[in-house]
Amino acid sequence: MLPQVIGLLAFTAVPLVASLGYSFTNWDLVAPSPTFVGLDNWQHLLGDDRIPAVLWNTVRFILVGTSTLLVFSLVAALLTFTPRRFVGVYRAALFLPYVLSQIAVGVVWRWMFNSQSGPISGIWELFGGTSPDWLLDPATAMPSIAMVTTWQTIGYGMTLYVAALQGVPVSLLEAATIDGANRWQRFRNVTVPMISPTVFFLTVTSLIGAFQLFDPVVAMTSASAGPATAGGPSNSTRTIVLYMYNQMFNYNEQVSGLGYAAAIAWMLALLIFLVTAVQFLVSGRWVHYEDPTASGGRRRRRARR
Amino acid sequence: MSAVTAPRAWARATTKERGQTVLYHGFMIVMVFAYIFPALWALSMSLRTDENMYAADQLIPHPITFEHYHRLFEALPELGRYFGNTLLIAVIGTAGTLLSSSMAGYALARFRFPGRGTLLATMLLTLMVPVHATLIPQYVIFRELGWLNSPLPIIVPMLFGTPFASFFFRQYFITLPGELEDAAAIDGAGPWRCFFRIIVPLSGPAYLALGLLTFVSLWNSFYVNSIYLTRQDSWVLTQALQSLIGRYTAQYGAIMAGVTLVSLPILVAYLFFQRWIVRGISMTGLAN
Amino acid sequence: MGLRKKAFGITAAAACLALLVAGCTGDSSTEDEGDDDGAATGDVEPATVRVMLWGNDADISSIKDAAAGFSTARPEITIEWESGDCGVDYAACKTLVAGGNTPDVFVMGSWNYFEAARDGVTADLTPYLEESGTTTDDFTPAIIDALTSPSDGKLYGLPMGYNIQSLFYNKDMFDAAGLDYPPADGSYTYDDLREWAAKLTLDGSGNDATAAGFDPNAIQQYGYFNFAAAPIEPGYAPVLAAFGGGILGGDARNECTADSEGTIEGFQWLQDLMWTDHSAITPQLQQEEPGYARWVRGQVAMQQGSHEQVLAVQQQNPELNYGIAALPEGPAGNATLAQIHVWVMSEASEHKDAAWEFLHYMATEGAGKQMGLIPAYQDVAQGPAFAQAEGEPEGLVEAQIDPAGWDLTFTNVDPSVVWSAVSSQDGIAPAIEDIIMNRATAAEALDGICASRIDALLDAAK
Missing domain, CATH: 3.40.190.10 (Periplasmic binding protein-like II)
Structure with a gap:
């Protein structure tokens, strides 16, 4: 255990605590050393009117991104969790986007979203609408990015759900059938409670990821392939971490470089902590954990020898 | 499993069941095709002529050209070396994470020791503070250690285990019954002997699942590598691909050829190992 | 409680260590090899x-x-x-x-x-x-x-x-339209360029953009591309300068001229080509396929670009029959960006x-x-x-070397270190997006922008 603790301390805890330390300093990264400024950065943070705006952008991302991820990966899992021919291939195909590099995702989806010959616009117009400009329109840019992120992570969510669905005891489902429950009732009253820990896990991790959204925004909104020009159109996709990054390197109005960036980072960590804590508190009401020792024997065991 | 039993099942199936099967596969093929369309588009871009690079009717390229693959190797003659560097980082990093995180996870699952709460809290925090905020202090540490331009800044932290992986293993080990270890302990086995003799052999799927996730993220990471690996002979594949983009022009055909080559091995690995991966995840009893 | 105290001690020590390490950079950096x-x-x-x-x-x-x-x-x-x-x-x-x-x-x-x-x-x-x-x-x-x-x-x-930003043009398209090639020394105007762009824009039935039956929804060949559609500075800056404007002016490039007459006219010229004449690549088209790539493969007649385009042609379409000319004269004279x-x-x-x-x-x-x-x-x-x-x-030589001597030629140096803020989403970027997306005219988008957005950024940098 000792090496682990030392390593974790050296490579994780020290930089972490250092960044907290920096939040009480002023450092533009090129001066020889930081200057101590006390609570200035934190005070400035409270009065920074851009923070609510970037938070709101993040919330818009979450509303679309997290909800679609939870639903669509469940649908994908329901379609592929029963062992039958080719499901392995289907699952592998659905997992494919997860292994693609960001360069390809950015290039391909910029093309997918173009309103001239892009397939998304084509489908939209098929249903009679006039296609929006997706990434070029402040109203649709963030939802578009959220959809791409969902697209990329469905494979991961699906894999988790498949695992959970295969763990739902057959005996319980059979018992429900005998009691006269129809398909929907069985799903609602047996399956959903049984997979609720997975829903919970996915929600928690995808929210943490959503609050730290950065790479996809840069890949899809930057005019010059760098974070400096990302966040448009009209600031509609600037996230907290993008704002923090820009403050850190003083792309925007100068506050105090790394010092202010560190304060933003810790505010974000605090926020994520609160959101996660609330989720854990509320989880008692809807997340059902089966007792692993009691249910071990009842789990549907699949012959995989 | 199904691959063997299915033909017999098909022969026994009623017309209605057969119809349902056909319907299911038809539906799945359409859905999967729509879903991976963007990825197919990337593959198809790697096989198109520059002239047709963005044409909407070129999903199946006509004419097909392998010129971009050729150009890729021409522009990046040391591609083999970058492949080797990437593989080294991904393999050692994954192996290290698996070993260390599982040991840490085991300790967190089974032992009470002073500082356990602090350790858990620190690990949780690292997940919540965005990576960019700790970039500079980390960079300073690695420079002081003289590790720049070597894979060490990426590999060594992995050798001490990552917070996410440690949690993952902790959750998994909690679900394993303690009786076997108790029996071994009575026979005089120490905790680590218990771990390697009993726990590890029982946990193949968990290792496989986490191994894949770790491998993918190491294989595709760009930003961190581009900061630490600035000498061209230490580059990884993503850096090499990025070097095909100029300020006002880009060789998208060659980039997509590179992306195809880079993604393929992982996809094949998923196809082969997914059964164990799914089982590994299903046994973690996630997020208790 | 004891544990907590200890943890705090470790934390504090780690913080001090990290600050110390960060503070004493440079003394032990490179060794003499x-x-x-x-x-x-x-x-x-x-x-x-x-x-x-x-x-x-x-x-x-x-x-x-x-x-x-x-x-x-x-x-x-x-x-x-x-x-x-x-x-x-x-x-x-x-x-x-x-x-x-x-x-x-x-x-x-x-x-x-x-x-x-x-x-x-x-x-x-x-x-x-x-x-x-x-x-x-x-x-x-x-x-x-x-x-x-x-x-x-x-x-x-x-x-x-x-x-240096120059005009790259497709000779075959000029020949087909019966137009003379742009003079290499830049002795033509932005009005000429606009007119050529319209004549070089063709729809599916072969009508050019000046013809009565021209269908802007079926364009096969575009007249002009400028990186303003991306939008990046090397694209729009030369145009603004030729019209006597620019986003920043003054010797130290720290005075806001973003709502000046010349800036508005320059941006309006760019917007008109995209949205009134339908002769230039719009941001939507740029997103579908980059404008330079369209020019290289022969779908666009003219583009404003730098020497990098010569290399792109060599790599991607060596057959292209093209020429290069200095950028045209605007109301204020000939201008380009180096x-x-x-x-x-x-x-x-x-x-x-x-x-x-x-x-x-x-x-x-x-x-x-x-x-x-x-x-x-x-x-x-x-x-x-x-x-x-x-x-x-x-x-x-005329297009790429000589313009360095023009009076209005400027370099995008940033002596006052304000450009990254001014060009960001907090500065001019949303207004430029509105113009090139045709959500507002240049005059509307830039109205009072110095007072409302840019001046504060310039003051903050002082």
């Missing part, structure tokens, strides 16, 4: 010089090729090549500086050259230059002027070369003499053929290093 066999020529100790480059694979190999002569002449100086974004993206430089790992020599873009100088990251080269016998007169005047600090008169780098790549030396370098030797060689004797740029040293540009190189289009 000099070659001891090669005898020193001149008065430079044997040394290893770390040189960091950015750019695509072709850019990087072009520089290594140009440096081959140096390694032969000065075997006692070993060059260690690195690649990193420092210079193209200043954030990458800051990471290196903060980490105490700045390379000895690197390449700055004119767009962040002065930011690095202000921060003391790059060394003042004036004394080295005086000693070397090379004078500023040996370089293209406009380029060396742009690199001379307006505040202290010092030079913080020597030009590797520069690129971007300079600058060889600079780290102020923190421990091998400044050796680093200077290398940098000096690359900017003088070794000048030319680096990153496809126009060399700024003496008349190298007129020879085989640029103008007479193989595969160059005709009109190159």
Whole structure:
């Protein structure tokens, strides 16, 4: 255990605590050393009117991104969790986007979203609408990015759900059938409670990821392939971490470089902590954990020898 | 499993069941095709002529050209070396994470020791503070250690285990019954002997699942590598691909050829190992 | 409680350690790894010089090729090549500086050259230059002027070369439309350009954009592309300057002129081509396929671009029959934008003499053929290093070299270090997006923008 603790301390805890330390300093990264400024950065943070705006952008991302991820990966899992021919291939195909590099995702989806010959616009117009400009329109840019992120992570969510669905005891489902429950009732009253820990896990991790959204925004909104020009159109996709990054390197109005960036980072960590804590508190009401020792024997065991 | 039993099942199936099967596969093929369309588009871009690079009717390229693959190797003659560097980082990093995180996870699952709460809290925090905020202090540490331009800044932290992986293993080990270890302990086995003799052999799927996730993220990471690996002979594949983009022009055909080559091995690995991966995840009893 | 106290102690100690480590950068950075066999020529100790480059694979190999002569002449100086974004993206430089790992020599873009100088990251080269016998007169005047600090008169780098925005045109399309080629020296106007663009825009039935039956929804060939559709500065800046405007003005480029008459007219010209005439690539089309790529493959008749386009043609469509002309005259005169790549030396370098030797060689004797740029040293540009190189289009000298001497030609240097803020989403970016997306006219989008947005950013930087 000792090496682990030392390593974790050296490579994780020290930089972490250092960044907290920096939040009480002023450092533009090129001066020889930081200057101590006390609570200035934190005070400035409270009065920074851009923070609510970037938070709101993040919330818009979450509303679309997290909800679609939870639903669509469940649908994908329901379609592929029963062992039958080719499901392995289907699952592998659905997992494919997860292994693609960001360069390809950015290039391909910029093309997918173009309103001239892009397939998304084509489908939209098929249903009679006039296609929006997706990434070029402040109203649709963030939802578009959220959809791409969902697209990329469905494979991961699906894999988790498949695992959970295969763990739902057959005996319980059979018992429900005998009691006269129809398909929907069985799903609602047996399956959903049984997979609720997975829903919970996915929600928690995808929210943490959503609050730290950065790479996809840069890949899809930057005019010059760098974070400096990302966040448009009209600031509609600037996230907290993008704002923090820009403050850190003083792309925007100068506050105090790394010092202010560190304060933003810790505010974000605090926020994520609160959101996660609330989720854990509320989880008692809807997340059902089966007792692993009691249910071990009842789990549907699949012959995989 | 199904691959063997299915033909017999098909022969026994009623017309209605057969119809349902056909319907299911038809539906799945359409859905999967729509879903991976963007990825197919990337593959198809790697096989198109520059002239047709963005044409909407070129999903199946006509004419097909392998010129971009050729150009890729021409522009990046040391591609083999970058492949080797990437593989080294991904393999050692994954192996290290698996070993260390599982040991840490085991300790967190089974032992009470002073500082356990602090350790858990620190690990949780690292997940919540965005990576960019700790970039500079980390960079300073690695420079002081003289590790720049070597894979060490990426590999060594992995050798001490990552917070996410440690949690993952902790959750998994909690679900394993303690009786076997108790029996071994009575026979005089120490905790680590218990771990390697009993726990590890029982946990193949968990290792496989986490191994894949770790491998993918190491294989595709760009930003961190581009900061630490600035000498061209230490580059990884993503850096090499990025070097095909100029300020006002880009060789998208060659980039997509590179992306195809880079993604393929992982996809094949998923196809082969997914059964164990799914089982590994299903046994973690996630997020208790 | 005891545990908590202990944890706090560890935490506090770790914080102090980290601050300490960050604070004492530089004293233990690079070790001297000099070659001891090669005898020193001149008065430079044997040394290893770390040189960091950015750019695509072709850019990087072009520089290594140009440096081959140096390694032969000065075997006692070993060059260690690195690649990193420092210079193209200043954030990458800051990471290196903060980490105490700045390379000895690197390449700055004119767009962040002065930011690095202000921060003391790059060394003042004036004394080295005086000693070397090379004078500023040996370089293209406009380029060396742009690199001379307006505040202290010092030079913080020597030009590797520069690129200039010109008009690239498809000869076959001009022939088919019965139009004369644009004069290479730029003796034509933005009105001419607009008219040609319309005549070179063709729909599916062969109507051009001036014809009565022209269908803007079925365009097969476009007249014009400008990187303003992206939107990036090298695209729109030359147009604004020719109309007598610009987003920032004044000697130090720190006065807001974004709502001036000329700026509005320039942006309106760009918007009109995209949305009134339907003759230019819009942001939507740019998103579908980059405008330069359309020009290279022969779907667009004209584009404003830099010399990089010559290399793109060689790589992607060597058959293209094209010419190159200087940018046209606007109401204020002929104007273009020059971007300079600058060889600079780290102020923190421990091998400044050796680093200077290398940098000096690359900017003088070794000048030319680096990153496809126009060399700024003496008349190298007129020879085989640029103008007479193989595969160059005709009109190159008039279009790419001569405009450096125009009165309105400017370099995107940023002596007041305000551009990154002004060009960001907090500054001008949303207004430009509204213009090129046709959500507002240029006059509407830019109305009062100095007072409402830009001035505050300029004040903050002072």
